[in-house]
Amino acid sequence: MAKRVSLFVSCIVDQVFPNVGLAMADVLERAGFDVGFPEAQTCCGQPAFNSGYREEARQVALHFLDVFSKSENVVVPSGSCTAMITHHFAELFSNDQLNLARVHALESRVYEFSRFLLDVAKVEDVGARLDDVVTYHDSCHALRELKIKQGPRRLLSHVRGLELREMDAAEECCGFGGTFSVKFAEVSGGMARTKIDSIVRTGARTVVSIDSSCLMQIQGAISRAGLSVRTLHLAEVLASR
Amino acid sequence: MSVVFDEKINRARGDGRLQLAIYDATARLMDKRKHALEGDNLPDFQELRDCANALKKQTIDNLDHYLEQFEANVIAHAGKVVFCKDATDVSDFILKLAKERGARLIVKSKSMTTEEIDLNERLEHHNLEAVETDLGEYIIQLAHERPYHIVAPAMHKTRYQVADLFEEKLGVPNETVIEKQTMIARGVLREKFLAADIGISGANFLIADSGAVVLVENEGNARLSTSAPKIHIAVAGIEKLIPRAQDLAVFLKLLGRSATGQPLTVYTSFLSGPRRGEEIDGPGEFYVVLLDNGRTKLLEDSGKRESLYCIRCGACLNHCPVYRKIGGHSFPWVYSGPIGAIITPQFMGLNHEPGLPFASSLCGACAEVCPVKIDIPRVLLELRADVTAAKEREGQGGLERMAFRAYAWLMRHPKLFEIAGRLASVLAPASSSGWLRGVPAIMNIPPVRAWLSQRDLPAPPHQSFRQQWRTRVPRINSR
Incomplete structure (x- = not known):
């Protein structure tokens, strides 16, 4: 019998990027x-947490715990949402032993998508084919909180027809940062444009990442600049045939 | 965010020359640091960071003990320790001493702590001339500006601007060759060193077990400032303590490399007490002014106390994509960049600039490079919670709070969440590319407007994931 996994697709993938x-x-x-x-799933609560609304974040986190407590493994197409659950839920419930125990019981079963493929499913070659030149954007929370760096690149290296060209600023933030993107819009936009300059220098036609929120920022700025580069989530690349 | 903060940011962003200057200077410092840590240059870098963090934690958690030990050892070396609670305490002490000794001229070596308390202005107000002797500090003193960067105070100035400044302030010919500019400053400053009555320095480290003040520098001006005049006063924050001299084996390896990519700065001075009988140089009097200025408030807060671990290397500034866009003068206090963003609200109060903890994408580049491993993003998140709580107490920020309450409520009601999403897809205009440059009036709320000021917005899909999932046919394993 096939092993069961539950998707936590994140609010942004559910509502904006269903293809991912x-x-x-x-x-x-x-x-x-x-x-x-x-x-019954909705969001991880990160928007409230990052904006300083901890009580509101707690309520959303509790909902998440209710929805996923019985799930075996939970797979998430986002480093940022995964880090919220595995690194920050515990902070939210540090004074609430009962729910803290629920967090600890669940957090080790929550996986970012690429990490799940490599560490649990143990597949590097998913049989994908995509004739394209791509560059990979390291999303900040995946890179610095989850320490995800080589995994997505290994998965990409097995995609037939795909050439990966590293950009010089792969690890530099795209400038999204949740509400930062609208509270400090011009600074955020400036960061996106710096990122895009680095992307364009590679000559790649496609930017790949494991976080849809970064890709929304990057694609939004690319679209505004009238460039022909596109963005794809790693899942979309790996699903290509 | 305050109007002032916003204006400063806009000014920095609108200045193309400045943008280039910040970007190039920080890039150079990042490259140098990277090289200094590459390959076999410092293979135990991560272990050293752990060690430095543990040492700082040990010190800050037991600061009272180390302060007493330090004081006893300074006294044992015939020096004096002066505890000051704020800027006025410091200037009162220095003014009184200067008056008693008949001092008129003070030379200073670079010190962020004295910048923090506006010491130069306070002394000048009482007709004491205080001259900065670090080249970068000297430049910004002539320009009547604040340091732009913790370790590179005049980072934002081009050599052409310095040429104009020297011409105007010193009456010298317009000289644009950097080496020659240095010689001009050197000529002026040499006279000051020789004539100075008092030398004021900061301190990179204060060593508890030996009562020594440690200074690291590249120009030799700190050594001259602390040895030529008859009196040396070191002004330092109480958090500069480290337990033992041998701990420098950890901190000195990290500091130079993190700051400028140097394995060690050109000069490292260990100063303990005034000149002793058989010695031929050094000051006759030696004072260490230990400044609180808000620091003890942080000691009470175990969650954010680690903000005091900072050794002022400036690496977090160089690696911060926000600092690189808005520059040092956009920040509301002398400490800029990520470290400034966490210590300013704690030293000066949340209201000093409530927007500051939010001026970050939380990318974490700062924490990644911090040699003492301060978890800056975590402290920023705590400060954000403090700001929203303070606003609630003061009856402010009601609209945003309402929005997040509505968000939290909606996220606990999946069916309504789905309906809200469908509503957006009905309202949003169709777009062939899938990306929108504008939205109908009803959706044109401030956050959407702010987003659209910089980027296009993804058009909502015709069906959300959850809608599509209901009719989706599972793929059988078709590999």
Whole structure:
């Protein structure tokens, strides 16, 4: 019998980039997993947490715990949401032993998508094909909180027809930062444009990342600049045939 | 965010020359640091960081003990320790001493702590001339500006601007060759060193077990400032303590490399007490002024206390994408960049600039390079919670709070969350590319407007993931 996984697609993938969630489900099913989507899921609470509204973040986190407590493994197409759950939920409940225990019971079963493929599913080659020249954007929370650096690149290296060209500023923030992107819009936009300059210098046609929020920022700025570079989530690349 | 903060940021962003200057200077410092840590240059870098963090934690958690030990050892070397609670205490002490000794001229070596308390202005107000002798500090003193950067105070000035400044203030010919500019400053400053009555320095480290003040520098001006005049006063924050001289084996390896990519700065001075009988140089009097100025408030807060671990290397500034866009003078206090963003609200109060902890994408580049491993993003997050709580107490920020309460409520009601999403896709205009440059009036709320001021907005999909999931046919393993 196939092993079961639950998707936590994140609010942004659910509402804005559904193709990323569908692609992730495709890849996981092809890797032999029975994929479920608990329909009561919404958000991880990070927008409130990062804006200083801890009580509101706690309420959303509690909802997350209610929805996923019974799930076996939870797979998330985002380093940022994963880090919120695995690194910051505990902070939210530091004075609430009961829920802190629920957090600890769940957090080790929550995986960022690329890490799940490599560490749990143990697949590097998912049988994907994409004739393209791509560059990879290291999203900050994946890189610095989850220490994800080589994993996505290893997965990309097995995609047939794909050439990966590293950009000089791969590890530099795209400038999204949640509400930072609208509270300090011009600074955030400036950071995005710096990032795009680095992307363009590689000559790549596509930017790949494991976080849709970064890609929303990068693609939004690319679109504004009238450039022909596109963005794809890693799941979309790995689902290509 | 305050209007002033916003204006400063806009001014920095609108100045193309300045943008280039900051970007190049920080890039150079990043490259040098990277090289200094590459390969076999410092293989135990990460272990040293852990060690430095543990040493600072040990010191700050037991600061009272180390302060007493330090004081006893300074006294044992015939020096004096002066505890000051704020800027006025410091200037009162120095003014009184200067008056008693008939001192008129003071030479200073670079010190962020004296910048923090506006010491030069306070002394000048009482007709004491205080001259900065670090080249960068000298330049900004002539220009009547604040340091732009913790270790590179005149980073924002081009050599052409310095040429104009020297011409105007010193009456010298317009000289644009950097080496020649240095010689001009040297000529002026040499006379000051020889004539100075008092030398004031900061301190990079204060060593508890030996009562020594440690200074690191590249120009030799700190050594001259502390040895030529008859009186040396070191002004330092109480957090500069380290337990033992041998701990410098950790900190000195980290400081130079993190700051400028140097394995060691050109000069490292260990100063303990005044000149002794058989010695031929050094000051006759030696004072260490230990400044609180808000620091003890942080000691009470175990969650944010680590902000006091900072050794002022400036690496977090160089690596901060926000600092690199807005520069040092946009920050509301003398300490800029990520470290400034966490210590300013704690030293000066949250209201000094409530927007400051929010001026970060929380990318974490600062924490990644911090040689003493201060978790700056975590402290920023705590400060953000403090700011929203303070606003609530003061009856401010109601609209934003309402929005986040609505968000939290909606996220606990998946069905309504779905309906809200459908509403957006009905309202949003169709777009062939999938990206929007504008939205209908009803959706044109401030955050959306702010987003659209810089970037296009993704058009909502016709169906959300959850809608599509209901009709999706699972893929059987088709590998």
